[in-house]
Amino acid sequence: MSDCDIFDLVVIGGGPGGYVAAIRCAQQGMKVACVDKALLPGGTCLREGCIPSKVLLESSGHFEQASEQLAQHGVIIEGPRLDLDRMMKRKEQTVHMLGKGVESLFRKHGVTFLHGEARLEKASTVSVLTQAGDSIRLEAPRVLLALGSRPQQVPQVPMDGERIVSSSEALSWSTVPEHLIIIGGGYIGLELGSVWKRLGSQVTVIEAENRLFSHMDEGLAQEAQRLFSRQGIEMILGQKVLGASNLGHGCRVDLADGRQVMGSHVLVAVGRCPRSDGADLSAMGVNLDDRGRVEVNEQFETSVPGVYAIGDLIAGPMLAHKAEEEAVVLARQWQGESVVVHHDRIPSVVYTHPELASVGLSEQALVASGRAFKKGVFHFRANGRARAAAKVDGWVKTLADQATDEILGVHIIGEGAGELIHQAATAMHFKATLADLANICHAHPTYAEAVRESALAADGRAIHA
Amino acid sequence: MSDCDIFDLVVIGGGPGGYVAAIRCAQQGMKVACVDKALLPGGTCLREGCIPSKVLLESSGHFEQASEQLAQHGVIIEGPRLDLDRMMKRKEQTVHMLGKGVESLFRKHGVTFLHGEARLEKASTVSVLTQAGDSIRLEAPRVLLALGSRPQQVPQVPMDGERIVSSSEALSWSTVPEHLIIIGGGYIGLELGSVWKRLGSQVTVIEAENRLFSHMDEGLAQEAQRLFSRQGIEMILGQKVLGASNLGHGCRVDLADGRQVMGSHVLVAVGRCPRSDGADLSAMGVNLDDRGRVEVNEQFETSVPGVYAIGDLIAGPMLAHKAEEEAVVLARQWQGESVVVHHDRIPSVVYTHPELASVGLSEQALVASGRAFKKGVFHFRANGRARAAAKVDGWVKTLADQATDEILGVHIIGEGAGELIHQAATAMHFKATLADLANICHAHPTYAEAVRESALAADGRAIHA
Numbered sequence: 001m002s003d004c005d006i007f008d009l010v011v012i013g014g015g016p017g018g019y020v021a022a023i024r025c026a027q028q029g030m031k032v033a034c035v036d037k038a039l040l041p042g043g044t045c046l047r048e049g050c051i052p053s054k055v056l057l058e059s060s061g062h063f064e065q066a067s068e069q070l071a072q073h074g075v076i077i078e079g080p081r082l083d084l085d086r087m088m089k090r091k092e093q094t095v096h097m098l099g100k101g102v103e104s105l106f107r108k109h110g111v112t113f114l115h116g117e118a119r120l121e122k123a124s125t126v127s128v129l130t131q132a133g134d135s136i137r138l139e140a141p142r143v144l145l146a147l148g149s150r151p152q153q154v155p156q157v158p159m160d161g162e163r164i165v166s167s168s169e170a171l172s173w174s175t176v177p178e179h180l181i182i183i184g185g186g187y188i189g190l191e192l193g194s195v196w197k198r199l200g201s202q203v204t205v206i207e208a209e210n211r212l213f214s215h216m217d218e219g220l221a222q223e224a225q226r227l228f229s230r231q232g233i234e235m236i237l238g239q240k241v242l243g244a245s246n247l248g249h250g251c252r253v254d255l256a257d258g259r260q261v262m263g264s265h266v267l268v269a270v271g272r273c274p275r276s277d278g279a280d281l282s283a284m285g286v287n288l289d290d291r292g293r294v295e296v297n298e299q300f301e302t303s304v305p306g307v308y309a310i311g312d313l314i315a316g317p318m319l320a321h322k323a324e325e326e327a328v329v330l331a332r333q334w335q336g337e338s339v340v341v342h343h344d345r346i347p348s349v350v351y352t353h354p355e356l357a358s359v360g361l362s363e364q365a366l367v368a369s370g371r372a373f374k375k376g377v378f379h380f381r382a383n384g385r386a387r388a389a390a391k392v393d394g395w396v397k398t399l400a401d402q403a404t405d406e407i408l409g410v411h412i413i414g415e416g417a418g419e420l421i422h423q424a425a426t427a428m429h430f431k432a433t434l435a436d437l438a439n440i441c442h443a444h445p446t447y448a449e450a451v452r453e454s455a456l457a458a459d460g461r462a463i464h465a
Numbered sequence: 466m467s468d469c470d471i472f473d474l475v476v477i478g479g480g481p482g483g484y485v486a487a488i489r490c491a492q493q494g495m496k497v498a499c500v501d502k503a504l505l506p507g508g509t510c511l512r513e514g515c516i517p518s519k520v521l522l523e524s525s526g527h528f529e530q531a532s533e534q535l536a537q538h539g540v541i542i543e544g545p546r547l548d549l550d551r552m553m554k555r556k557e558q559t560v561h562m563l564g565k566g567v568e569s570l571f572r573k574h575g576v577t578f579l580h581g582e583a584r585l586e587k588a589s590t591v592s593v594l595t596q597a598g599d600s601i602r603l604e605a606p607r608v609l610l611a612l613g614s615r616p617q618q619v620p621q622v623p624m625d626g627e628r629i630v631s632s633s634e635a636l637s638w639s640t641v642p643e644h645l646i647i648i649g650g651g652y653i654g655l656e657l658g659s660v661w662k663r664l665g666s667q668v669t670v671i672e673a674e675n676r677l678f679s680h681m682d683e684g685l686a687q688e689a690q691r692l693f694s695r696q697g698i699e700m701i702l703g704q705k706v707l708g709a710s711n712l713g714h715g716c717r718v719d720l721a722d723g724r725q726v727m728g729s730h731v732l733v734a735v736g737r738c739p740r741s742d743g744a745d746l747s748a749m750g751v752n753l754d755d756r757g758r759v760e761v762n763e764q765f766e767t768s769v770p771g772v773y774a775i776g777d778l779i780a781g782p783m784l785a786h787k788a789e790e791e792a793v794v795l796a797r798q799w800q801g802e803s804v805v806v807h808h809d810r811i812p813s814v815v816y817t818h819p820e821l822a823s824v825g826l827s828e829q830a831l832v833a834s835g836r837a838f839k840k841g842v843f844h845f846r847a848n849g850r851a852r853a854a855a856k857v858d859g860w861v862k863t864l865a866d867q868a869t870d871e872i873l874g875v876h877i878i879g880e881g882a883g884e885l886i887h888q889a890a891t892a893m894h895f896k897a898t899l900a901d902l903a904n905i906c907h908a909h910p911t912y913a914e915a916v917r918e919s920a921l922a923a924d925g926r927a928i929h930a
Binding site: 076083 | 481485488489492510511515516519520522523524527528530531534535536537538539540541542543544545546547548549550551552553554555559562563566570784785786787789790804806807810811812813814822847849850852853854855881883884885886887888890891892894895897901902904905906907908909910911912913916925926928929930
């Protein structure tokens with residue numbers, strides 16, 4: 001590589017937004033470079049987000065199942081004993097393998113990957129300081145910012161990386177914390193809380209609002225809260241945290257009502273904030289909104305012409321697949337297609353046990369809007385496959401316009417909810433009605449039958465209820 | 466009940482076809498009676514088909530997982546030891562609970578359930594010989610035959626109910642057979658073969674055709690064969706069975722090529738045949754086709770006016786949900802709706818590990834038809850969730866019309882295939898194109914992403930391949 005290389009597109013950030021944009025644009029014939037400060041592409045999602053958490057959720061789920069659920073199946077064991085080292089090793093191997101996978105996809109598609117610190121020098125120029133200390137200048141008519149996000153800090157709870165930590169550290173502990181206090185009742189808190197609870201920690205979740213998962217359907221969150229409580233996760237809702245201290249042998253968290261919660265470790269999981277302070281963006285005149293997110297128009301272009309942004313850096317839910325969706329839509333727009341991201345049909349999943357998954361409007365949003373709607377709920381306890389598998393918790397809720405029958409939202413809590421939601425997302429892509437869903441032949445016995453039954457239930461026609 | 470009761474509909478048979486028809490028609494305001502020779506409704510599906518097999522597949526799956534797959538997750542156990550009694554007890558409890566469930570649905574919907582032998586006396590008259598020995602006559606302008614099917618016998622392999630058995634007995638053994646020989650490489654044989662293999666049996670499957678699952682996509686069946694072989698299931702394909710004998714201490718199966726296969730038990734699983742010899746149907750003039758199935762028109766009416774038939778008794782795949790679908794469509798037709806069963810969109814699932822699931826046309830059917838089509842395949846080994854869960858076997862194949870891009874078939878082998886297939890069935894309900902599927906936002910990381918990627922792959926646009 002010479003000291004100034006010319007590309008069609010330079011992507012800053014190799015996470016799911018950045019790498020998908022790079023690959024898709026390369027497929028469309030563009031010459032693409034992607035810069036990331038990590039050795040392998042993949043970003044937060046791969047290194048300290050979605051993937052490692054799912055590995056630990058899967059493995060800790062096996063541990064819990066071995067402890068508590070095998071006997072009913074006639075499977076008699078002694079143990080289980082936890083080999084946390086081995087569990088963590090599988091996590092690291094999976095992360096490494098998937099990172100190498102993205103790297104090889106880059107090679108296959110001819111995307112140039114650069115490991116280094118990128119800086120936006122001017123609209124069409126990115127300078128990269130490589131790990132080796134070299135400085136490289138990349139020129140491209142289009143620069144895509146996909147810098148992602150980092151864990152949100154809470155000023156009154158200074159993280160020390162040991163006992164008071166972010167999700168990054170909580171994915172890598174080498175011993176099981178005795179009592180984990182989690183500040184934040186969102187998906188990160190409850191997924192990691194589930195992992196450590198299963199592995200033996202006492203877990204206390206503290207949430208400022210009166211409910212979990214503030215962005216999801218309220219009934220779904222309430223049912224989740226009930227089931228998590230039954231699993232032994234303690235919850236303190238509607239309480240602000242005033243401060244927290246590492247006492248050396250443990251931690252203390254001070255609540256607004258004067259209570260103190262004592263634990264061994266504190267996980268701060270109150271959300272994430274965009275990395276808009278990176279890459280000299282503001283110096284370059286890239287406008288931010290009042291929450292520090294990069295402002296873009298419908299074409300994902302920032303206030304600096306030729307500079308684009310997607311993913312956690314801009315407005316919208318901070319989800320890997322939202323970034324991927326924006327990446328693909330942006331690439332398609334650059335091909336001349338007239339497409340947009342349908343933010344109302346982005347599914348969200350919480351990978352606890354049972355899983356939670358939603359697409360479309362929540363029931364409380366419909367109530368607030370005043371729109372007349374109907375609702376069908378079907379419980380997995382009346383579903384043959386759930387019974388056969390002894391996984392009967394949860395239900396499917398479908399919401400539809402009262403007059404047109406069009407599906408407006410689907411909310412699922414139960415086994416495999418995160419997969420089932422895609423049937424609903426597909427139906428909503430076609431502006432399906434509940435009658436459509438009810439008229440699709442479903443294999444028996446499957447969990448998916450509960451989706452159909454919930455659609456039937458909205459009109460009082462469920463067969464198995 | 467008097468000695469002659471008058472209904473709007475009498476249903477003979479309380480399986481998934483019969484009981485769904487009864488409930489749906491009752492919802493529509495009809496006065497319905499349902500007769501079954503068993504104490505509780507539910508039929509073959511519930512008592513000795515779908516449900517008990519899924520219970521045993523789930524439980525035996527846990528046994529196998531405990532034996533072989535927990536260690537990689539860092540879950541260290543001693544054992545497992547099999548408590549087959551307990552496993553079977555859960556099966557019986559589940560079957561009983563679901564049977565009671567259908568009974569209570571009947572009560573809720575005002576369906577009269579009669580436990581006894583039904584006989585079609587004339588078009589509008591059904592006589593029932595109850596267990597108590599009483600004879601009851603039911604009158605109704607409409608009689609629905611939903612008698613279902615029984616295991617197909619093989620003349621040269623006489624079943625003795627002990628060592629040479631049908632699926633009914635193979636769901637209830639109280640000890641693990643040492644070496645189970647299965648005649649028939651369809652879903653019943655492979656599901657039950659999987660159960661007993663996992664629990665410790667040596668398993669040999671003998672199939673007359675050169676492939677497994679003759680009604681499914683050939684590539685899917687080949688991949689399944691490869692994976693089952695890896696699991697240690699022996700397969701002898703393309704071999705007719707000439708005879709089998711119970712030798713007292715074991716069994717011998719004679720193959721057409723002169724070989725003899727010795728085992729402890731033989732399961733005959735070559736399919737099912739309609740119970741069209743029951744209920745005096747032929748004496749009443751109900752026409753059968755050359756395969757012994759009751760002939761019906763598009764309105765499910767038999768050659769005897771006012772007498773209808775659905776489910777395994779008539780043509781089409783012998784699947785519980787095909788019977789349910791016919792039940793609902795029939796009920797809707799009786800309400801004046803102009804609806805038919807879309808036989809081309811009935812999904813089929815094999816609940817082995819991994820699962821197989823299909824909807825629409827197979828690749829070989831498309832090749833045979835001469836229609837120009839395109840194909841996308843995406844392997845779960847490149848899917849983040851499959852990697853996180855260490856369940857990477859299998860793939861998704863999507864087939865679409867070359868010119869219009871309309872999806873014609875989707876075939877999945879892999880974790881949760883039986884659930885994922887419903888996204889495809891939903892898409893096909895709307896005559897979706899691959900581009901539609903590719904443009905639906907999928908949550909990350911999910912197995913469902915592989916469905917989207919396979920759609921992209923058909924146009925050489927998969928991101929992760």
